[in-house]
Structure formats: C-alpha cells, structure tokens
Amino acid sequence: MTDVARHIPDRLDSPAARLLKSWEVLLLAVAVAIFIANSLASPYFLNAWNLSDATFNFTEKAMIAFAMALLIISGEIDLSVASIIALASTAMGAAAQFDVGVVTLVLIGIGTGLICGAFNGVLVTGMGLPSIVVTIGTMSLFRGISYIVLGDQVYKGYPSAFAYFGQGYVWWVISFEFVLFAALAVIFGILLHKTNFGRAVYAIGNNPTGALFSGIRVRRVKFILFLLTGLMSGIAAICLTSRLGSTRPSIAFGWELEVVTMVVLGGVSILGGSGSIPGVVIAAFVMGLVTFGLGLLNVPGIVMSIFIGLLLIAVIALPRLWQMWRFW
C-alpha cells in the first residue's frame, strides 16, 4: 500500500486505545453482536448442547486455518488443504480395511498430511515455484488419487474407538474436537507471537529479501510452514473422518476457500506480513455462529454464503473506509 498522505502522529496512542482500535476487538464486537442477534432470533440458540453441536461447523476448518494463517503471513498460500484431507482420509480408510488399531490410523492420517505438506514445500521452496500454482496443481493431484482409489466406492468400518475424535465428549458438552481446537489455538498463538520462529514468519512476509539478509533461513521456515499446514490437514482429516464414520473422495470438498476466508476474516493480510492467531480464533467463531444461527432460522445455504461474503467484505472494507475518512 502506498498511502498518499502518510500520517505521522505526534504521539502514539496509549496501549488501551490501540487495543480498542484493533482488528480483534472489532471482530469480537461483531461476534458478540451476532451472538445476541442469534439469541433473539431463535429460541433454540441459547442451549448448551446446541452451541456444542454448532462448534463442529468450524473446529476442523479452524485447525487448518491456524497453520494457514502462518503460511499466508509468510507470503505463501496452500490451496490443497481440502484435498490433503481427502487423501489422508482415503489412506486411513484403506488401512482400516486391514483391521489396524486406532493409533496406527491416527499415525497414517498425520503421516499422509506431513507427506503432502512436504511435497508442496519441496516444490515451492526447493524449486522456487509460486505456491498458488503448485497448490492448485496438488489440489487436483491429491484428490485425484482419492478418486482413483475409491471411485464411487466408500470406505467404512472404522474401529468403534476411532469415533471418539469426531464424536466424543471430554466433559459434558465439551467435545474432544473443541478441546483440540482450543489447545491448538494456544500452541499456534505461542508459536507465532512468542517465539523467534514467529518473528521470522512476520519478517519473511514483510520482506523476504531483508529477512534472508538478516540471517533468517527463509526457505527452511517456509518449508516448515508447509509441513505444519499438511500436518494440520492430516489432523483435521482424522477428526472429520471420525465424525462422518466413512470416507468418500468428495470429503471436505471446497473447504480450502472456507479456510482462507476464515484466515482473511481474522485480519491476516492476504499479501502477507500481518495478522494474529486471536483474530483467526474469533473469525472461526464468527463464521460458526453466523452459519449456525442462520441454519436455525432455516435460511437456505445459498443465502448463507451471501451473508458470509458480505460479512467478509464489510469487515475488511470498514477499517479501510475509516482510515480514508480520517486521513483524507
């Protein structure tokens, strides 16, 4: 961005004022508004079990969104995540036909995710290819393999203990998926905001050349990020497969765009260099609450996508409009 009138304030805002103007607080306000609107609009909304069910609308996607946020902050993107889910789920399904244990299934899911992530990472960092092109390619490749293996068939017959990951509850209404989502949010929050690795991710996103000359191993960091995205897709695949109890090659179709939407709504700049994990967490809740709330009113999915689209544009455009109005 080249601001015509770059504004240099006489003094910085106080920390409290900065917090108030931050993206996360704006989003939080939106989330609270949606929550209140939902409670008013539907008598079924404020119910612990219903809210618990609603979290399944976003937990799996949000897990991937955390890794995707880091990747986008570093200036890259991975559009193959949904296809990695399909391939990992297919691999687990194939293994389940041989009566392997739950631990083996989990390792296969995670392993497939890591291999896919590494494949993307090698193509992007090793050969210097643009990530958007590479991952559009692997998006078709990974899901294509699933289609070849499965065709119009289905894998089922997962061991009953495997159902815990997607259908189990840790305590009362708190599902295993939600606990995993919360734990991963904390881990990724610390990784991005409290570690050298996290600072390196920001540095690379803002200026890769500068980062390289500052001694950051740019390619290695990016490779790790692709690996992480693959890993999270593998974990999401475990949860989703467990929740569905079966695998078809069309599993998680179209999720890559929902994950990217979640990341961008969370305040991560699509150009790289800025964004935060708390933002992505709140964005996950916003999207989950909007779809669930509209679902309770039986608003058709077509209208729901319009809502999500408008929300995305509004939340992104408003701060920009506010800036233009203030500095013009």
Next chain:
Amino acid sequence: MKVTRRLFGGTALAAMMLTGGMAHAQDPVRIALVVKALGIGFFEAAAKGAEEAAAELGNVEIIYTGPTDTTAEGQIEVINSLIAQQVDAIAVSANDTDALVPALKKAMDRGITVVSWDSGVAPEGRQLHLNPSSNPLIGNMIIKLAADHLPDGGQVAVLSASATATNQNTWIAEMEKVMGDYPGIEVVATVYGDDLADKSYREANGLMQSYPDLDAIIAPTSVGIVAAAKAVEDAGKVGEVNVTGLGLPSEMAGAIESGASKSFAIWNPIDLGYSAAYLAYELATGDATAEPGAEIPMGRMGNLTLDDNNEGAMADPFVYDSSNIDEFKSIF
C-alpha cells in the same frame, strides 16, 4: 425471487416463534424435508408434494432445507441445526449413504423421527427408507407402456445403457418375467447404447433397419430414450415406431410434442415428497411403527409395505404423456 421469499419466510418464522411462545396447546408437527441441494427442480417439486401432505394432515409445518451443494458435510450442518430446533421428524434424501449415519443417529437419540427417501441412508441411520419404485414395478411399467399402444400385439426392441449396467439389466430381467401378461408382444432384440447419445442414436437406427416392422423401442435410460426419439424423428418414422421407457420430462418434451414418444415414465417428485412427509408424520405422531412387514399409510398414495431392511416402494413409475408434460417439463 425464491431466495428472497425464503429469507423473509425465515424471518417471519423467527418472529412467529418469538411472539407465539404461548401457543403450546396447538404445537404443529414440524417435519424437515432435507434435500441433496437447494435449487434443483426435482426437489422443489418434492417440497410442493410435502406441502400438499401437510395441508391434508393439518397442523403440520414443513421445513424445506438442504445445503448449497451436494455434500455430506453440508447436509450434516443442516441436520445439526434441525436437531437443535427439536423438529419432530427429518425426511432426508442423502448425499452419502454412510456419512450421514452418525448425525442421524444423534437425531434419533434425541427423539426425532428419521426417514430417508429417494436416495437412502444405511439402515442404522434411519427408521425407514422410501424407494420411489421397485425393480419389478419398473420392469412391468416399461413393457406396459409399449403394450398399451399395441392392442393387436407387435414387435418391440430394447435400447439399454451398457451391457453391464446393473439397474437396466435388473429392470429388463423383471420385464422378461412378466412378458406372459402381454400376449402378442414380442421382444425382438436388446441393444446397448452405453448411455452415450451418439451410440444410442446409431443403435436405434440399426434397430429400425434390421426390423422394418418394429413397433416400439423401449429405452429404460434417460440418455437412450432421447436419442431413440431423435432417431425415429430423423428417420421419418413418427407414428410407426413409438419410443418409450424411462426419461426426464424436460428432455422428453420435444419427443412427446413431435409424437415420436406417446408416453414414458419416471418417478413423480411431487408424489415422492408427499409420501415422505406423510410417512414422517405417521411415525412422528406414533400412529405407526417402522418394522419389517409393517404397512404404513401415505394418504392418496396408498400404503407402504416395509421389507426386512425397513425399505418400501412407493408406487409404479408415473406416466408422462401429452396431457401432463407441459406441467412437468419445467420441474425436472
């Protein structure tokens, strides 16, 4: 337009719920008709049928819903929100036989009646499944369609999909079983168009050349029937050779108009939605129980008899001809 209507419908519903909290004595039976995806003519017609059943039964509210595209994940989100609303029954045409099972089991655990229709759910995920028709009924219908226009008997040929197509082979086998009921009708050949328009067209032409006295072509496939009708038109044999079988009204409207096809059959989505809603109501109110051998009433469509898998066939395929094609050609 439809979208706006739905949206306002949704808000109106919400307003109704807010203001109408005291109307407990007359709580309507809420039946959710969950379809593969919204915006498909076939399912819009089914919803119309469900509304018809609701009007007949009285005090029934139909919630017509479904995901934007035909995914199992989308349907699960819809089902979760229906569970949250504590609807009385869910009647679903499934995008995935197996993936919906955990979500639907949860619905049944919370006291919601679950039936599947059109495209079924595995037995553990529903109480009963409503098939639009059955193989014997279809096999009988395709030969009956041809025979009805041949009172003095005649030669008919079958134009099928591929030689390995399970559906078509089953229907043809069922047809052969009932040939005794149609004396004078002779099946002279069975050819395969592989569900490809051009190959089906060539095969239909071949039939007319090999059997100059051919009276009817039966194509139990929506691709074959359109191609055969085109072949008959192009050969100038309209009126001599009647094309019939299974087809879609939207694709067959031209053939009915030209006379190449006097009639054909396929399920009627309106009847299907009507029956699904009716069955869901019967089970939800406890008037009927889904168990093997049970006979459950479905209004003007008669009774549904359940087999060992708790599945049943609704009716004969519905016959479309010049009298009703205009009504249905815009539906599906």
